[in-house]
Amino acid sequence: MxxxxxxxxxxxxxxxxxxxxxxTTLFLGPDPEIMRDHSIMPRTQNEADCLEKYTDLNQIASxxxxxxxxxxxGFEMVEQMGAAPGAKWGDIITGIYxxxxxxxxxxxxxxxxxxxxxxxxxxxxxxxxIEEKTVGVREGDGFIHNDSRYGxxxxxxxxxxxxxxxxxxxxxxxxxxxxxxxxGAIEPGGxxxxxxxxxxxxxxxxxxxxxxxxxxxxxxxxFLQNSVxxxxxxxxxxxxxxxxCMRLEQRIKEVFATDGPDALTACLRQTNESVVTEVRRRxxxxxxxxxxxxVIMDSTLRENVLMKMNLTLKKxxxxxxxxxxxxxxEITNRAINTQLPGMKGMVGQAFMNHIWPDLPRGQAGLSHxxxxxxxxxxxxxxYSAPNSQSLMSIFQAFTVAQHATAKMLYSCPDKYTRVLAxxxxxxxxxxxxxxxxxxxxxxxxxxxxNGMGGGARMDRDGEHSLAPIFATMADIGExxxxxxxxxxxxxxxxxxxxxxxxPGKYRGGMGYTQIAATKDSxxxxxxxxxVGSKTPTIQGLFGGYAAGTIPxxxxxxxxxxxxxxxxxxxxxxxxxxxxxEQPFDNATYSTHHLGLGFDISKRGExxxxxxxxxxxxxxxxxRDPAMVIQDIEESLITADWARKLYKVxxxxxxxxxxxxxTQQLRDDYREQRKKQGVPYDEFVKKYVKDTPPxxxxxxGSWNGENDMVYCGNNEKRxxxxxxxxxxxxxxxxxxxxxxxxxxxxxEQAGLEVKDKRK
Amino acid sequence: MKVLMTEYLRIDLDTENWExxxxxxxxxxxxxxxxxxxLVYNRDPADIHPSIIDxxxxxxxxxxxxxxxxxxxxxxxxxxxxxxxxxxxxxxEPLYDMEMDVDALKAQWSERDELLEPTTGPNVxxxxxxxxx
Numbered sequence: 098m099x100x101x102x103x104x105x106x107x108x109x110x111x112x113x114x115x116x117x118x119x120x121t122t123l124f125l126g127p128d129p130e131i132m133r134d135h136s137i138m139p140r141t142q143n144e145a146d147c148l149e150k151y152t153d154l155n156q157i158a159s160x161x162x163x164x165x166x167x168x169x170x171g172f173e174m175v176e177q178m179g180a181a182p183g184a185k186w187g188d189i190i191t192g193i194y195x196x197x198x199x200x201x202x203x204x205x206x207x208x209x210x211x212x213x214x215x216x217x218x219x220x221x222x223x224x225x226x227i228e229e230k231t232v233g234v235r236e237g238d239g240f241i242h243n244d245s246r247y248g249x250x251x252x253x254x255x256x257x258x259x260x261x262x263x264x265x266x267x268x269x270x271x272x273x274x275x276x277x278x279x280x281g282a283i284e285p286g287g288x289x290x291x292x293x294x295x296x297x298x299x300x301x302x303x304x305x306x307x308x309x310x311x312x313x314x315x316x317x318x319x320f321l322q323n324s325v326x327x328x329x330x331x332x333x334x335x336x337x338x339x340x341x342c343m344r345l346e347q348r349i350k351e352v353f354a355t356d357g358p359d360a361l362t363a364c365l366r367q368t369n370e371s372v373v374t375e376v377r378r379r380x381x382x383x384x385x386x387x388x389x390x391x392v393i394m395d396s397t398l399r400e401n402v403l404m405k406m407n408l409t410l411k412k413x414x415x416x417x418x419x420x421x422x423x424x425x426x427e428i429t430n431r432a433i434n435t436q437l438p439g440m441k442g443m444v445g446q447a448f449m450n451h452i453w454p455d456l457p458r459g460q461a462g463l464s465h466x467x468x469x470x471x472x473x474x475x476x477x478x479x480y481s482a483p484n485s486q487s488l489m490s491i492f493q494a495f496t497v498a499q500h501a502t503a504k505m506l507y508s509c510p511d512k513y514t515r516v517l518a519x520x521x522x523x524x525x526x527x528x529x530x531x532x533x534x535x536x537x538x539x540x541x542x543x544x545x546x547n548g549m550g551g552g553a554r555m556d557r558d559g560e561h562s563l564a565p566i567f568a569t570m571a572d573i574g575e576x577x578x579x580x581x582x583x584x585x586x587x588x589x590x591x592x593x594x595x596x597x598x599x600p601g602k603y604r605g606g607m608g609y610t611q612i613a614a615t616k617d618s619x620x621x622x623x624x625x626x627x628v629g630s631k632t633p634t635i636q637g638l639f640g641g642y643a644a645g646t647i648p649x650x651x652x653x654x655x656x657x658x659x660x661x662x663x664x665x666x667x668x669x670x671x672x673x674x675x676x677x678e679q680p681f682d683n684a685t686y687s688t689h690h691l692g693l694g695f696d697i698s699k700r701g702e703x704x705x706x707x708x709x710x711x712x713x714x715x716x717x718x719x720r721d722p723a724m725v726i727q728d729i730e731e732s733l734i735t736a737d738w739a740r741k742l743y744k745v746x747x748x749x750x751x752x753x754x755x756x757x758x759t760q761q762l763r764d765d766y767r768e769q770r771k772k773q774g775v776p777y778d779e780f781v782k783k784y785v786k787d788t789p790p791x792x793x794x795x796x797g798s799w800n801g802e803n804d805m806v807y808c809g810n811n812e813k814r815x816x817x818x819x820x821x822x823x824x825x826x827x828x829x830x831x832x833x834x835x836x837x838x839x840x841x842x843x844e845q846a847g848l849e850v851k852d853k854r855k
Numbered sequence: 856m857k858v859l860m861t862e863y864l865r866i867d868l869d870t871e872n873w874e875x876x877x878x879x880x881x882x883x884x885x886x887x888x889x890x891x892x893x894l895v896y897n898r899d900p901a902d903i904h905p906s907i908i909d910x911x912x913x914x915x916x917x918x919x920x921x922x923x924x925x926x927x928x929x930x931x932x933x934x935x936x937x938x939x940x941x942x943x944x945x946x947x948e949p950l951y952d953m954e955m956d957v958d959a960l961k962a963q964w965s966e967r968d969e970l971l972e973p974t975t976g977p978n979v980x981x982x983x984x985x986x987x988x
Contacts, residue, residue, distance in 0.1 A: 384858075385959035389950045393942065395923060403923060403944060413956070504953055508860050510967060512976030555862070556975055596907050597917060602862075630915045632924040633904075633942055639862035640937040642926075645904030648915030676908040688908070688915040715862050716937040742903065767935030774894025774930045777949070784897055784925075786946030793923060800948045 125303070127246040127480065131220045135441050136464040137369045138197035138220075144366040151363035160352055160364040161457070164193050164202045167348035171341040172204035175273055178340075180333040182579065183276030186544040187571035191341055192459075193349070193365070194219055194270040200460040201365045206570040209449050209458050210442040211274035215256050216460055217248020217438055218304040219270050222258065227267075232306055236262040239308025239339055241321075243280065244301045245436045246480055250443075251487045252298055253280050253287030257338035259308070261346050263358040269365060271345040273338040278541035281325040282485060284695040285530025285540025290398035290626050291694050292483040293430040299485075300324050308339060326530065326540045372461035377415040379453065380465070382509050387411045388501040389801075391423075392493050395631040397431040398486055398692030400827050402809065403632075403789070404428075404475065405797025406490070408497035412505055419444060419498065420469040423798030426806055426819035427478040433628075434478035435487035435494075441468055443491040443567070447498040450569045451520075452506070453513050473819050474806075475796075489628055492522040495566050499552070500636050507555075507639075518552035518559070518605060518638035518712030520566045523627040525647060525691065525708045527613055531621035534584040543611070544574030545590075545708060551606035553599070553641060553714035558724070559606030561593060562708055584618035585698075587611055588657070589670050594707040596738045598728070601641030601713025602720050607733055608647075608708025610672055614657050615698040622697040623704050625649050630690035634709070641713030648688045649706055650676050655684035656701030672705045717743055718763045722754040796822075856969045858960060860953065863931070863938040864889060868961050880933035885960075888951045890929055893938060895949065898926040921945075 103111070140148075151157065171191035175184055183189065192203040192212035198219035203212040222240055226232040240258040245251050256274040260267055282289040282299030292298045300321065307317050313335055321335075322328035352361050387409060394404040407423035427434045445463035449456065456462050470477040475490050496519045503516050530540035548562035564571055576587045589612035599605035615621045628634060633643040650672055660667050660681060667680040679686055691706065698704065722745045728734045729752060734742075736749050744766050746758035775783070789795040794809035798816065806816045814820065843850050856868045863876050866885045873882040873889040883892030899921055906916035927949055929939040941949060 384860075384963065385956035387954040389952050389954075391943070391950070393924060393944060395920075405944065413959075504861065507862075507973060508858050510970060510974055512974055514976050516973075516976075555973065594907075596905070600903065631920040633919055636942055637940050640929075640940055642903050642940055643942050645900075645917050646915070646919045647917060648908075648913075650908070650913075673907045676913065686912070688913040690915060718937070738905070770896065770928075770930045770935040770937070771894060771932060774896045774928070774932070776932075777891045777893060777895055780895035780897070780927075781948060784946065785948045789947075790922065790945050795944070801951075 125225055128221060128224065131217055131224065132248065132436070132438060135438065135460070137199045137373065137461050138195070140366060140370070141197060143196070144362055147359040147363040148366055151360045156356065156360060157364045157367050160356055160361060161202065161368055163348065163352055164364070165205070167345050168192060168202055168204035169206070170348065171273060171345045172206055174341045174344060175275060175337055178337045179275055180330045180337070181275055181277045182541050182544060182574065183278060184334065184337070186547055186574040187568060188276035189274065191273045191345060192271070193345065194272065195365045195369070196267050196269055196362065198223055198270060199369055201368050201457070203458040205458065206568070208274070208276070208568045210250060210446050210567055211254055211256070212272065213445055213460050213463070214248045214250065214438050214442045215258065215272045215274060218242040218256065219258055219272070221247055222304050226304070226306070234260050234267070236260070237308070237310040238306055239311075239342065240304045241307040241335070242302050242304040244303055245439055245484055245487065247303050248438055250439050250491070251288065251485050252301055253278060253485070255302070255334070257335065257342055258304065259342040259346060261349050263353050266358070268358045268361060269349065271342045271349070273341045275334055275338060277330065277334055279325050279327040279330060279539070284624060285326055286528040286542050286624065287485075287540065288528060288626055289485050290432055290624065290692055292432040292485050295481060295483050298432070298483055307335070311339070311343060313339065326538050368457055369459060369461040369464070372456055372459065373464050375456065376453070376462060376465045380412065380417045381415045382511060383412050383505045384508055385413050386505060388504045390497050390500045390636065392496050392634060392636060393632045394425070394489065394493055394628050394634070396628040396690055396692050397428055397433050397824065398489065398626055398628070399431060399694075400824065401631055401690055402794040402796060406476070406493035406497055407798060407803070408501055410501040410505070416467060418467040418469060421474065421476050421494070422469065422471055422816065423801070423803035423806065424471070425475045425796035426808055426814070426822055427473055427475045427482045428796070428824060429479070429482050429821035430823045432483040432486035433489040434475045434482045434484045435490045436484055437470060437477040439484070439487050440470070440476045440491050440494045443495045444498045446567055447495050447502065450566070451499060451514060451517065452502060454569070455513050471816055486626060488524060492566060493634065496522045496635050500638065503638055515554040515556065517554040518599075518601070518641050518714045519635040520552045521549040521605070521608060521644065521709035521711045522566055522634050523629050523691070523709055525608065525625070525627050525706050527611065527704065527706070528624040528626060529583060529585070529622070530695065532618055533582060533621075534617035539583065543576070543579070544572065545611055547571045548573045548609060548708045550608045550644070550709055550711040552638070552711035553601055553603035553605050555714060556603070558603045559711040561606040562609050563606055584621050585613050585615045587613050592670065593733055594672065595732055596734055597645055597647070597707060597710055598734055599637060599642050599644040599710045599713040600717040600742055601637055602715025602717060603641070603713065604720070604728070605644060605711035605713050607710045610705070610707050612672070612703055612705045614701050614703050616658060616700060622695050623693065624695045625691045625693040625706060627691035629709065635712050637712040638714050640716040642717070643712050644710035647691060647707050647709055649691050649693055649704070651687050651689065651705070652681065652703040653685040653687070653699070655681040655703070657681070657703060658701045660701070672707065675703065675705065718766060722747070722756070722759050726752050726754060856964055858964055859970060859973050861938070863936055866955065866957070866960065868964060871957055875931045875933060875936065875938070877936045878931060878934035880931055882931070885955055885957050889953065890939070890949055890951070892932070893929040894932050896928045896930065898928050900924060900926055
């Protein structure tokens with residue numbers, strides 16, 4: 098077939114149509130061309146020219162160090178001056194981007210995924226606003242953004258983006274992002290579990306200009322303040338981010354003065370390209386293989402269901418492909434879905450934090466890695482699905498990535514970090530809101546989400562409550578400082594929760610107990626937003642176990658502050674003591690899953706949770722008995738627990754280990770394993786089922802058949818096109834159950850059943 | 856030559872077999888699922904993660920719900936070492952977690968020296984007792 102030839106007239110017509118369509122676009126929604134591409138942009142002619150001009154790697158390295166230093170300075174500014182609790186504990190970042198929008202340098206501290214996703218809104222600005230006569234991009238402009246559908250984790254994080262010019266020429270971009278918390282959603286604190294549509298999630302800012310001539314536009318600022326519960330915070334942190342960006346701009350202009358803008362352009366491009374080259378080399382060193390893993394999610398935060406996060410990780414040559422087919426379809430009216438870039442960014446953090454932390458913290462580290470997902474799944478959700486609780490799904494993506502890569506890394510002669518078991522992956526903390534003791538309306542959360550237990554490593558235990566999976570260097574804050582602003586106390590905090598360890602030859606780092614009670618406000622409440630009260634959220638590694646599950650425990654109908662004044666001996670400092678001994682007269686004790694919707698609290702009522710443990714590594718029978726005893730001494734585990742699980746014989750008074758008896762007990766237990774274990778084929782025949790459990794709503798593929806996914810209620814759909822799934826409000830479910838029960842009772846009692854019509 | 860694949864598994868490139876690193880037991884063909892040569896046990900989650908609050912009083916107790924999650928343990932049939940643990944959906948088949956391209960592995964290690972112990976990567980721990988400033 099011959100190629101169709103167009104006449105000059107036809108080409109002119111086509112150009113006219115294209116211009117007409119561009120000029121009459123009714124809505125500039127998220128652009129798939131931008132949103133589905135995480136790789137660095139192609140080298141521009143200007144970048145090629147600059148690379149040819151500047152070839153001295155020492156000069157490139159020197160400029161990169163200065164840019165890194167500028168990012169650290171910007172980070173410090175935001176951390177010191179930011180008003181959001183997130184800013185104070187390091188839930189922030191600053192970054193420098195190429196003229197095309199690629200993140201090249203991010204601050205060493207902070208949350209890399211924030212910066213790593215801001216390239217999407219910058220590319221949106223480049224594509225749509227530079228030429229747009231009603232907007233434009235000029236020196237001194239600043240753009241604000243928070244909508245994950247244009248590139249973000251979730252809309253509680255807000256970014257400020259500034260272009261940097263040299264003599265009228267755009268050279269690069271700078272940005273600063275903060276987990277602000279409050280954003281005007283239906284629940285305070287910025288991460289509403291109750292959101293059933295994207296319109297319940299509060300401010301949804303596509304990238305727009307909010308700064309001109311380095312000044313925040315007051316009219317737009319007022320609109321934003323009027324849309325959130327913390328107007329002062331909104332203003333203060335917009336200013337802080339702007340000034341951090343201006344400092345970055347100042348440092349970049351100092352580079353212009355010493356080395357020239359072309360040298361800076363060469364530095365940015367050379368850095369990104371060399372990282373891509375190095376990543377390809379490192380991947381080539383891994384064995385060619387396919388690793389399969391999954392983790393289970395037990396909740397949508399509204400109801401308990403089983404959802405699967407499924408990963409097939411394939412490595413061949415210098416290609417590494419993350420395939421998430423078989424994962425749960427999106428739940429169209431639940432907030433736990435994620436936009437595709439959020440999931441990719443989280444996998445990127447697994448690499449930049451735990452696999453290749455020595456590489457420059459930019460976008461290029463992930464650029465070469467490939468992803469395969471099913472649009473409409475909960476890791477690649479539709480535009481209309483809410484995603485304010487995307488952490489629930491992207492953290493599971495982090496875990497399967499961490500688990501799978503560990504199995505590829507072990508054999509490699511060159512490693513850049515220890516092989517380690519999965520980190521704890523849930524934000525077990527209190528989100529809070531209401532009117533504080535000073536009469537101010539607040540909505541935010543406790544820094545304890547940063548206290549996740551670290552995974553055990555191939556040669557040592559995991560660290561306790563070390564850092565969140567999204568930032569290796571973050572803080573868990575000083576609750577005493579927070580208490581100046583919030584009307585509740587953490588009555589127990591930073592005390593490890595005994596017997597919640599993930600066992601192994603090396604155990605996971607453990608999490609701590611948090612017991613909070615409102616004190617000085619009648620208008621205050623808490624939320625908790627985690628999964629993992631029925632099923633563990635991580636896996637162990639190479640024979641190590643995951644940690645157990647974590648509930649929310651509540652004690653109502655008590656004022657514990659009165660108890661402390663009148664009967665202080667009744668107050669206990671651990672969850673088991675309070676829940677098992679029930680020391681408070683006439684109080685109501687209850688447990689719940691960790692998806693607590695916003696709950697108004699009364700003075701002195703207890704809300705009790707624990708951070709989780711990282712995964713264990715290796716066979717627990719190989720654990721050094723001395724390390725078991727040390728854990729007893731540190732109250733991490735009890736003697737009973739140690740004896741039962743680790744098979745260690747010791748004197749309970751002196752804690753002296755009987756080495757010989759321990760060896761015998763462990764040998765005996767290995768023999769017991771050989772008796773209780775059955776050959777693989779026999780096991781499959783006995784335990785493996787053709788379908789998921791019938792009485793539990795399940796979402797995802799079954800037994801590796803990834804072309805079909807279950808969508809709850811034993812319904813199977815085409816995995817490529819699962820369609821929307823809407824869940825009934827749990828309160829409506831309860832009401833329907835109660836109505837049915839009531840009708841039955843009335844019928845049994847011989848009472849008239851009111852109006853049977855459907 | 857043998858390649859150390861996990862804490863307890865290695866592949867003998869000459870015989871193309873999975874082997875136990877603890878007792879040298881030959882588990883099975885490296886081109887197949889090593890789990891097929893192991894013993895498997897369906898562990899009650901309560902054995903490993905016992906309730907720390909009273910299960911007769913409370914619904915959620917820090918102990919996983921065994922109707923919602925199973926723990927599959929995989930043992931070497933010769934020495935009883937626990938080589939792998941899998942938290943999974945009740946009734947789900949065990950995962951074929953490590954599917955090797957043995958030919959590629961052979962080619963890759965033809966240019967490397969055999970390692971008898973795994974490398975661990977750089978040590979980033981701070982020596983708290985040094986004064987090297």
